[in-house]
Amino acid sequence: MREGDTVARIGGDEFVILLNDLRNKIDVSMVSRKIIERFSSPFMLNDQEYFISTSIGASIYPGDGEDALTLLKNADSAMYKAKAAGRNNFQLYSPAMNEQASEQLMLETELRRALEREELRLYFQPQVSLVTGEIVGMEALLRWERPGQGIVPPNRFLPLAEESGLILPIGERVMETAARQNKAWQDEGLPPIQMAVNIAHRQFQQQDLTRLVGKVLCDTGLEPRWLELELTEGIFVTDTDKAVRIIGELKNIGVKLSIDDFGTGYSSLSYLKRFAVDTLKIDRSFIMGIPQDEDDVAITLAIISMAQSLRLSLVAEGVETPAQMDFLRQAGCTSMQGYLFSRPVPAEEMGAMR
Ligand code: C2E
Ligand code: MG
Ligand code: MG
DSSP: OOTTOEEEEEETTEEEEEOOSOOOHHHHHHHHHHHHHHTTSOEEETTEEEOOOOEEEEOOTTTTOSSHHHHHHHHHHHHHHHHHTTSSEEEEOOTHHHHHHHHHHHHHHHHHHHHHTTOEEEEEEEEEETTTOOEEEEEEEEEEEETTTEEEOHHHHHHHHHHHSTHHHHHHHHHHHHHHHHHHHHHTTOOOOEEEEEOOHHHHHHSOHHHHHHHHHHHHOOOGGGEEEEEETTHHHHTHHHHHHHHHHHHHHTOEEEEEEETSSOOOTHHHHHSOOOEEEEOHHHHTTTTTOHHHHHHHHHHHHHHHHTTOEEEEEOOOSHHHHHHHHHHTOOEEESTTTOOOEEHHHHHHHO
16 A cells, blocks of 8 residues: 555454545556455465455545445445455446345345245256266255246355355255255165265355264264265365364265365365365366367366376266267266256156156
């Protein structure tokens, strides 16, 4: 910052920067860009690398507010917009944002209600062996059956659920329901297979996952090995020691662990050595380019061969065409999940498919 600028921490992870005597809006975005750039390289603390993302929202006196409170409130709206745009972003305030903010608030209220009214439903997508063609597992995927609005996909409400903390009760419900359903199928005499549930970053950070998993297994009677938790690469970066501990505890219980969207997060491969995960799920963005895109082909082959040498299982995500399937089979990938075999379907349909 320049001499004369003010930087203040107003609470938690929120900071306010006061820039005096700016000539124009361009200056604000320049300063913001500079700050974001500074945060793009990791911080070293006790020989550990820490990655921090920054989201910046700005309001300008007097157009965006004539008093401090209004300016702060509007900068805050802009900051949420920046966050929603995918972190490490900068946004200038615009009046439309207040409208959006109240829409968000409404959505949050409704989501809370949806949880109580059980409008959140689990769909299931099969995972298929590329060797035998059999269904070897499935993933539980959340849907919001919102009255009058049809089926709302998770990317429309999960970011908000994560932001507001609602993901914690939602995540508990998901794990419990998925485990119960898997046990019910076993009790009906279907061959036992793994049920994967997605774990949000915030659940990993804030929920006592070990306790939750233990409770769910105990309540439902499902054997640990039939439950799989899908983690994202992000958790290995933000709090490595804690992640090592929790993953150790989960492995002790006996549940399976996989890394979702593999290859799209922080590509530090060293964590594969430190964390005893079972499965890598190759991200759909790589599968999409197969077989025509050379880079996607190269990356996918590299992931497959790495998984083989580390003795990890593999699932290719988002397989839509026979050409993709053939390629993956030939390359030695052992299973796949995607529209080619089946979209995510309600429990009844999944039961009938098996
Ligand atoms: P994900 O865990 O990577 O799940 C795979 C997504 O890819 C699903 O989207 C699935 O419907 C979609 N997909 C599968 N095969 C294909 C295909 O062949 N083509 C295309 N175009 N898409 C395919 P969905 O159900 O919309 O879920 C999106 C994301 O939302 C999930 O990505 C996951 O990160 C998150 N999510 C879903 N349910 C939950 C949940 O219960 N808890 C948490 N924390 N996250 C969830
Ligand atoms: Mg997943
Ligand atoms: Mg995925």
